[in-house]
Amino acid sequence: MKERALFLHRDGVINREAGYVFRKEQVQFVDGIFSLCRTAKRLGYRLVVVTYQPGLARGVFTQSDYAELMRWMREEFRREGIALDGIYHCPSGVKSKTPEGNGGCRPGAGMLRRAARDLRLELSE
Numbered sequence: 001m002k003e004r005a006l007f008l009h010r011d012g013v014i015n016r017e018a019g020y021v022f023r024k025e026q027v028q029f030v031d032g033i034f035s036l037c038r039t040a041k042r043l044g045y046r047l048v049v050v051t052y053q054p055g056l057a058r059g060v061f062t063q064s065d066y067a068e069l070m071r072w073m074r075e076e077f078r079r080e081g082i083a084l085d086g087i088y089h090c091p092s093g094v095k096s097k098t099p100e101g102n103g104g105c106r107p108g109a110g111m112l113r114r115a116a117r118d119l120r121l122e123l124s125e
Contacts, residue, residue, distance in 0.1 A: 002122035005085070006040045007112060008033075010051035014073070020055035022065045024072045034080040046085040046119055049073075050111040057091035086115050 011017050016028040037047055049070075055061050070087055077084050088111040116123050 002120050003046055004044060004125035005046040005048050005115065005119065005121045007048050007050050010049055014049065020060045022055060022061035022069055024069060034082060037082045041082060046121065048085055048115045049087040051089045053089050053091055086119055088115055
């Protein structure tokens with residue numbers, strides 16, 4: 001049986017939009033995000049973070065910078081009693097300066113399709 005999920009965009013939904021966020025000192029969590037996530041979990045939804053990261057494609061920060069920030073964010077959610085089920089990113093829309101390129105994740109719903117496959121999600125839900 002496939003499961004339902006709540007997809008949360010990182011910048012602007014989980015944390016306040018602040019340009020190229022790649023250090024924990026730059027993160028300001030949006031008011032109510034932890035309460036929203038606890039409610040979604042209680043209702044049986046899996047929580048999936050999706051995020052376009054043009055700063056990665058442009059070389060503003062590295063994959064290592066991104067990974068470290070997301071490890072920290074996952075831990076902050078854990079401290080709030082919330083387990084994130086998946087985190088997906090796309091270097092995004094500009095001509096990439098990184099070996100990852102845009103990975104076929106934009107345009108379209110590449111991250112959502114990957115999450116659905118990996119986590120056995122029912123996207124219609």
